[in-house]
Amino acid sequence: MLDFPPWKRLWLWGVSLFFALAAIPSLVTLAGLTWPSVLPQPMINLGLDLAGGSHLMLEADPRQVARQRLETMEESVRTALRDAEPRIRVGDFSTAGGRLSFMLEDPSQVDAARDVIEPLTTGAGLTGQRDWTIQVVDGNRFILTQTRAGLDLAVENAMEAATEVVRKRIDAMGTREPTIIREGPERIVVDVPGLKDPQALKDLLGQTAELEFKLVDQSALPSDVAQGIAPPGSEIVPGAPGSDYEGTQIAVRRLGGIRGDSLVRAQQTYDPQTNEPVVSITFDPQGGARFARLTSENVGKPFAIILDGQVISAPNINEPIIGGSAQISGNFTAETANQLAIALRSGALPVDLTVVEESSISAELGADSIEKGAIAIIVGLVALVLFMILTYGRFGLYTIAALVLNLFMILGVLALLGPLAALTLPGIAGLVLTLGTAVDANVLINERIREERARGRRVVAAVEAGYKESSSAIFDANITNVIAALIMFVFGTGPVRGFAVVLTIGIVTSVFTAVTMTRMWVAGWLRRKRPADIVL
Amino acid sequence: MKLLKLIPDNTNIKFLRWRVPFYGVSILLMIASIVLVFTQGLNLGVDFVGGQTIRITFAEEVAPVAEARQEIDALGYGEPIIQQIGQPNQISVRMKLPDESDSALSDRMVRDIRETLEANHPGVEIGSARSVSGKVSNELFRTGMIALALAMLGISIYIWVRFEWQFGVGALFALAHDVTLTIGLFALTQMEFDLSIVAAILTLIGYSLNDNIVIYDRVRENLTKYRKMPLPELLDLSVNETLSRTVVTSTSTIITLAALLLLGPDVIFGFTAAIIFGIFVGTYSSIFMATPILIWLGVTSDSFIPAESRADAQERRVKGQA
Numbered sequence: 001m002l003d004f005p006p007w008k009r010l011w012l013w014g015v016s017l018f019f020a021l022a023a024i025p026s027l028v029t030l031a032g033l034t035w036p037s038v039l040p041q042p043m044i045n046l047g048l049d050l051a052g053g054s055h056l057m058l059e060a061d062p063r064q065v066a067r068q069r070l071e072t073m074e075e076s077v078r079t080a081l082r083d084a085e086p087r088i089r090v091g092d093f094s095t096a097g098g099r100l101s102f103m104l105e106d107p108s109q110v111d112a113a114r115d116v117i118e119p120l121t122t123g124a125g126l127t128g129q130r131d132w133t134i135q136v137v138d139g140n141r142f143i144l145t146q147t148r149a150g151l152d153l154a155v156e157n158a159m160e161a162a163t164e165v166v167r168k169r170i171d172a173m174g175t176r177e178p179t180i181i182r183e184g185p186e187r188i189v190v191d192v193p194g195l196k197d198p199q200a201l202k203d204l205l206g207q208t209a210e211l212e213f214k215l216v217d218q219s220a221l222p223s224d225v226a227q228g229i230a231p232p233g234s235e236i237v238p239g240a241p242g243s244d245y246e247g248t249q250i251a252v253r254r255l256g257g258i259r260g261d262s263l264v265r266a267q268q269t270y271d272p273q274t275n276e277p278v279v280s281i282t283f284d285p286q287g288g289a290r291f292a293r294l295t296s297e298n299v300g301k302p303f304a305i306i307l308d309g310q311v312i313s314a315p316n317i318n319e320p321i322i323g324g325s326a327q328i329s330g331n332f333t334a335e336t337a338n339q340l341a342i343a344l345r346s347g348a349l350p351v352d353l354t355v356v357e358e359s360s361i362s363a364e365l366g367a368d369s370i371e372k373g374a375i376a377i378i379v380g381l382v383a384l385v386l387f388m389i390l391t392y393g394r395f396g397l398y399t400i401a402a403l404v405l406n407l408f409m410i411l412g413v414l415a416l417l418g419p420l421a422a423l424t425l426p427g428i429a430g431l432v433l434t435l436g437t438a439v440d441a442n443v444l445i446n447e448r449i450r451e452e453r454a455r456g457r458r459v460v461a462a463v464e465a466g467y468k469e470s471s472s473a474i475f476d477a478n479i480t481n482v483i484a485a486l487i488m489f490v491f492g493t494g495p496v497r498g499f500a501v502v503l504t505i506g507i508v509t510s511v512f513t514a515v516t517m518t519r520m521w522v523a524g525w526l527r528r529k530r531p532a533d534i535v536l
Numbered sequence: 537m538k539l540l541k542l543i544p545d546n547t548n549i550k551f552l553r554w555r556v557p558f559y560g561v562s563i564l565l566m567i568a569s570i571v572l573v574f575t576q577g578l579n580l581g582v583d584f585v586g587g588q589t590i591r592i593t594f595a596e597e598v599a600p601v602a603e604a605r606q607e608i609d610a611l612g613y614g615e616p617i618i619q620q621i622g623q624p625n626q627i628s629v630r631m632k633l634p635d636e637s638d639s640a641l642s643d644r645m646v647r648d649i650r651e652t653l654e655a656n657h658p659g660v661e662i663g664s665a666r667s668v669s670g671k672v673s674n675e676l677f678r679t680g681m682i683a684l685a686l687a688m689l690g691i692s693i694y695i696w697v698r699f700e701w702q703f704g705v706g707a708l709f710a711l712a713h714d715v716t717l718t719i720g721l722f723a724l725t726q727m728e729f730d731l732s733i734v735a736a737i738l739t740l741i742g743y744s745l746n747d748n749i750v751i752y753d754r755v756r757e758n759l760t761k762y763r764k765m766p767l768p769e770l771l772d773l774s775v776n777e778t779l780s781r782t783v784v785t786s787t788s789t790i791i792t793l794a795a796l797l798l799l800g801p802d803v804i805f806g807f808t809a810a811i812i813f814g815i816f817v818g819t820y821s822s823i824f825m826a827t828p829i830l831i832w833l834g835v836t837s838d839s840f841i842p843a844e845s846r847a848d849a850q851e852r853r854v855k856g857q858a
Contacts, residue, residue, distance in 0.1 A: 049803070057672065059671075199643065199647075202643065206640075355667075355669075356668075356669040356671060356672045357666075357667070357668045357669060357672045358665075358666065358667045358668075359664065359665065359666035359667070360664060360665050360666075361663070361664040362661070362662065362663050362664060364661070364663070365591070365663040365664055365803075368801065369801035369803060372799060372800050372801045372802075373796075373800055373801055375799050375800075376795045376796040376798075376799045376800035377795075379795040379799055380791060380792035380793075380794075380795035380796065381792075383791045383792070383795065384788055384791055384792055387787065387788055387791060388788070390539065390540040391539060391540050391541075391542070391784060392539065393539050425801060425803055425804055426732055426735060426804060426807060428800070428801070428804075429796060429800070429804050429807060429808060429811075432792050432793065432795070432796045432800070433739065433743075433789070433792070433793065433811065435792045436788050436789030436790070436791065436792035436793060437743060437746070437785070437789050439785065439788045440746060440785045440788075440789075443781050443784045443785045443788070444750065444781055444785075447778075447780050447781040447784070450545075450780075451777070454545065454546075469757075472753055473749055473750045473753040473754075476694075476695075476698055476749045476753065477745070477746040477749045477750065479694060480691045480694060480695075480742050480745045480746070480749065481742040481743065481745075481746075483687065483690050483691050483694060483742070484687050484691065484738045484739060484741050484742030485742070487683050487686055487687045487690065487738060488683065488735055488738050488739075490683075491679045491680070491682065491683035491686075492683075492731075492735060493676075493731070495731075495732065496731060496732065496734075496735040499735055499739075500735075503739070503742075535539060536539070
């Protein structure tokens with residue numbers, strides 16, 4: 001029990017010092033000094049509540065994905081049936097209730113229609129389920145229903161793509177080290193350290209950035225348009241707030257437009273004539289050719305530039321635009337133009353994202369928390385040193401040595417884990433709490449040694465029994481704390497998780513320092529001095 | 537050197553003699569807590585009810601709470617809940633979100649509040665802002681409650697496995713006592729109850745069990761050591777033997793936590809207060825709640841003697857016949 005051969009002492013000291021020293025660079029940096037960059041530098045990652053920054057939780061609406069899939073399916077079905085040989089005539093399309101239903105004009109074509117539609121569905125999930133089910137009722141009515149697996153897969157794909165778009169947009173903002181992670185099936189969590197006001201970020205992420213160019217339908221009667229009635233083949237699009245078209249409605253041709261997903265470049269520039277901020281865009285070769293055709297066929301007519309379903313401008317086509325480059329103006333400020341350019345460059349979001357949770361903490365508040373936390377730790381530690389030495393004398397010294405080593409080791413482990421475990425404000429509370437409770441193991445041991453001495457055991461036997469008999473209680477007490485910490489880690493978010501991590505690390509290191517290290521120290525002392533009695 | 541002894545050696549306090557009145561008082565306190573939660577209600581933070589909080593520090597010595605309330609009220613987004621936090625010049629403003637589905641509107645609300653305060657009180661600073669939608673807050677509330685229930689159950693099951701079922705029940709009852717009283721404290725003081733308080737309660741569940749376990753561990757040891765001792769006497773002995781440790785550990789934990797409460801960041805005042813309160817209550821409950829219940833649950837000195845297995849019984853019968 002009390003036998004520590006040199007190799008074992010070396011090993012225990014090696015482990016302790018390895019972790020304890022890992023805390024030094026972070027402490028030096030926190031004290032406002034610079035740590036020489038030639039030395040290895042594991043750093044403690046500070047959570048947003050200590051470093052300051054913004055946190056956003058974005059959520060997609062799966063119903064929107066379902067709606068989009070339904071529209072796409074309708075398009076595909078119509079096209080496929082029209083292109084079938086012989087042509088299959090259908091009517092009475094309906095998308096009510098989230099299902100696509102239509103009627104065949106000729107019931108004898110049911111099998112032919114099924115053969116055409118079936119390839120439009122694909123497998124979804126591992127069970128061999130398709131993403132749509134096809135039913136035929138009353139002999140000639142087709143009903144296509146989205147399966148759960150199909151929708152889940154579509155939401156999953158959309159969220160994957162959306163996360164990429166979000167990442168691109170935030171990277172383009174030039175903020176440092178954002179964390180962007182998927183959470184659950186429909187959410188994305190974005191943490192940006194150092195960003196005090198998340199407004200710009202929210203504006204950027206709130207934009208779907210779906211850009212369309214559509215011809216204005218000049219045949220529409222202004223009175224009809226004002227009432228929201230569009231001529232056949234056209235649709236009504238509202239003007240965007242802040243643009244010249246705010247509060248008005250414009251009728252545009254539904255088909256024959258160009259979508260902005262064929263852009264290769266988008267940049268904020270200034271209009272050479274008006275000096276107004278604009279976004280200049282460049283199409284890829286195919287998009288450029290289509291844009292050239294659209295503009296050369298419609299010289300003199302206006303076309304609408306539509307962003308996220310709202311008209312931002314509707315200039316006249318003065319001359320064909322052949323080079324594949326164009327300018328978008330729309331009463332932008334340099335900032336909004338830049339945002340649009342970033343959004344266009346990173347592509348449209350496949351789903352709208354709304355902010356469901358948001359927090360921002362100023363760097364000053366974070367720094368204040370660190371300072372006060374550090375003071376509390378130091379004062380608490382000093383008070384504890386006095387209390388322990390008064391209560392247990394020499395054994396109290398060992399307890400305190402273990403405690404200080406423990407503190408350094410927790411910080412060291414945090415530093416080594418780096419981005420995997422951020423130190424948060426509750427985490428600081430966790431540190432303080434660990435200090436208070438880590439002595440528990442030593443208290444148990446010391447009290448037991450006292451008892452064994454009182455029962456008349458010799459010094460060495462009493463110390464041995466003290467460590468041995470208290471081990472089961474120490475073990476059980478720590479396990480229950482680990483259970484609580486694990487549950488916090490699983491159910492908690494950000495700051496609370498940081499707390500759970502510190503508690504868990506603290507439990508492991510405190511058992512190591514409070515039980516193993518103090519035993520080594522006590523054993524060394526007993527061997528050297530061979531005291532006949534101990535003060536305890 | 538003479539060492540400090542908070543508890544003299546060989547105490548023999550009859551803790552269990554008063555078990556019935558102590559139980560009566562504790563159960564009354566638990567009922568009072570529950571009644572308080574239902575009548576006063578908890579001051580739930582935005583984590584659990586949704587809405588917007590903004591932490592504001594004024595340049596003045598004392599925050600002009602009444603003025604700020606009027607100015608924000610005049611914006612027409614609804615009545616603000618204003619609380620002073622930490623320093624006298626710091627307040628938190630809590631608002632309901634004007635329209636869940638329209639995040640632009642809540643953005644405008646925050647901007648308006650900020651601009652109004654900045655215009656009227658030069659040098660005002662926004663420390664932090666947090667907004668949570670109703671959907672997310674409902675989820676947070678649910679997961680918080682599930683986490684609490686799971687922690688209590690998980691730990692009790694662990695105790696049951698390591699000791700005996702009576703000890704698991706005892707631990708569960710003591711935990712229910714600690715958690716109820718802590719939540720009651722929040723209903724009484726109307727301190728804000730948010731996600732970090734749930735974390736604090738989870739923590740005190742873990743720590744209040746420390747005392748429980750230390751005492752139970754000693755009970756188990758004494759049960760096998762003193763087979764003939766009556767149970768109340770044995771429990772008293774166990775509590776007395778571990779009393780010094782219980783007091784020293786609780787004192788050292790409270791020393792450090794008091795430093796955190798008084799000198800630490802204001803943001804976690806409620807969190808620290810909950811843990812400190814929990815440690816007091818937990819220490820009390822492990823002596824006066826978790827231990828006497830073992831008498832009523834019928835722990836005997838045979839509880840830790842392995843039951844005779846069927847094979848052994850068979851063997852004994854065979855031998856007996858032979």
